[in-house]
Amino acid sequence: SAVISQKPSRDICQRGTSLTIQCQVDSQVTMMFWYRQQPGQSLTLIATANQGSEATYESGFVIDKFPISRPNLTFSTLTVSNMSPEDSSIYLCSAQPGQGAYEQYFGPGTRLTVT
């Protein structure tokens, strides 16, 4: 298994600003992901954070809005840029130890409110 921590746990931000969320895994993992959980809804994958290369974004999510870094096998950041109230969500990091038939472990999430 993998234990995942995220910082900050919550934040209230003003419209037009940016917030960077950090995700730390307690062991090296092959794959890391970022999800969004909007109020009352399920989890939606934003992107796969690739170590040493650009992230792979899902339909509807773009790098300019959600730049992602993954400098090594245990750490990743997600930035929510030029925020609007519609970005108010819980942002979750997850990690998968290997490719293929492995489960994903989730962090505690970052609750973001944009005013």
Next chain:
Amino acid sequence: AQSVSQHNHHVILSEAASLELGCNYSYGGTVNLFWYVQYPGQHLQLLLKYFSGDPLVKGIKGFEAEFIKSKFSFNLRKPSVQWSDTAEYFCAVKRGSSNTGKLIFGQGTTLQVKP
């Protein structure tokens, strides 16, 4: 597009009642199947998973799920619920042949167990 449907959005049970939460998916190929649980104020935790083999899988805390390939279903069951099972339950599916790790989540089911 691949999708996951959870039929019950909100379930209320009394303690000791039996539980069955439905989950259906739309992808026809090999799949990996998961049930996650989110207790109030806590992060997502893996309840159980199916990759291959015996279609009846047992997870933590007395939960089990049955994979019925012909019905594209992976229903979660527990013979006797406890008040501590009050939580949000998410079904998730990943293509078995995929190395992308992309999880598709259902909408979630809120379970409320009355003492």
